[in-house]
Amino acid sequence: MLLLLEPQHWTDYELIDSGDYEKLERFGKYILSRPEPQAVWQKTLPESEWQSMASASFKREKGKSSQDGNERGEWVQKKGMPDQWFIEYKYKEMHLKFRLGLTSFKHVGIFPEQAENWNFIYDTVKSLKVNEPKVLNLFAYTGGASIAAKSGGADVTHVDSVKQVISWSRENMEASSLDNIRWIVEDALKFCRREVKRGKKYNGIILDPPAYGRGPDGERWILEDNIAELMSLCRDLLETDNSFLILNLYSMGFSSVIAENLLKNYFPNAKTMEYGELLIPEKSGKRLPLSVYARIKNIRS
Template sequence: MQLLRPQHWKDYELIDSGDYEKLERFGKYIIRRPEPQAVWRKSLPDKEWEDAADATFKKEKGKTSQDGNDKGVWVQKNGMPDQWFINYQYKEMKLRFRLGLTSFKHVGVFPEQSENWDFIYDTVQSLNVSEPKVLNLFAYTGGASIAAKSAGADVTHVDSVKQVITWSRENMDASDLHDIRWIVEDALKFCRREVKRGKKYNGIILDPPAYGRGPDGEKWILEENIAEIMSLCSQLLEDSNSFLILNLYSMGFSAVIADNLIKDYFPDVKDRTYGELIVPEKSGKNLPLSIYIRFIRK
């Protein structure tokens, strides 16, 4: 089991965490928002948090989004914009993200995923295929999609929320990339159809939420649906010159569960890496944010 930390961010920093909150820098702006994993005490005094934060997320009691996230409002200081851009670079991969203050506390990027972007970039370039086909499921604002595209992949990006697809396009355009295939659809429905069509991909990236809704009201519950989508992915992934990344954000899920899923649906894969994606802070604490598993088939 491995703990992976972001290595190449200049526009992101976790300043402090604790008491179910985190204080982060995105570019030149500092934001304060809830973090259910931060069950320990803050390292910095609350006055420093108040002085530093350009925007603070305030939860609205009893209100949650479809995927269980807290809903609320942002309290912004003068000069704090609703939207801004940050950059991420690894080797020749230069990504640019449009950030925004959403009503469900997210800002449009998960910085801990940069370790996977680096892996995607290196792996796509290493495959013995001229233009590897990469499928990104539950793709959100497309960090993994533009990382794969930057490496020369033919990318299909699937998400059930139209507004999020629009956001992903903005990130693609801002990163000076083009020709990602955008699909607004329930991920399970899309995969079932692709299997029937006999489609194959060199790379599959899955980032399923604990709960979610498809565009036609389809219900996604991680515990109930993860087995089927892994089975479908096992049929969609090429037997060689291929890779897979699975991220799970559901609290209470162990990385061993992810490992068991791969053992079950990809029994030929022996060389795999799994563990947690964490973000270190200045105090020396590490904030765990996701579990992951990934492998390459040569």
């Protein structure tokens, strides 16, 4: 089932405008201008309005392109714009709090379109007929999905290859008044291979792999080369009943049908499956596509 999902529950975030390979966004009370390779159309608002509204603008550093999709550069901040601040996200009884920050790679520590996946995780964990279901979050970044699963009552294992990002995730957990997430600084493939050998099983697996990446010991991750092995390992790790899996892809060369085919290939007996795009709407009526996803649930009625 193809679904185009737009987040419905944000109050601390909005996409104001996009175009000319940039986007203008509000995070809490601060408005940021930063690169967006998907925004190939023209801006709706005049450039002068972008400049007057933005509290900080990311300026690309010439000659610093990267295969991992990150932009290198620096932020130009107006007076009163902090380097770090907090925003909140609320859905039902789930109250999440995120520490944001201006990084040298244009990111701020959150992907707002993922809110629809956080809702799905929270609702699904609540619906599993298991006491404290085990959830594995791979390539977990600053932990939005991890703390959503924890809010739902899961026993969460959070895996990322960057120690500083793990520390950032812990800040988000503590700011959200949560605790006891298991933090693992390791290459995702290595971790999954070891878990399979140990005979471990999880009720939920969340996959958010980048197009390119490096493990803590220099391990190379290339999506096209490694995704098949990772999906095979996840098939072995996922419980056949009372379980779910989310695959999220940011690579511009991958469509939602590719994500769907991967899950159909490795999880042919899934009871329910959906796939599609995660979008952010803006005031002008345009919608900015930011990632594709596919997800399954194995829950008996």
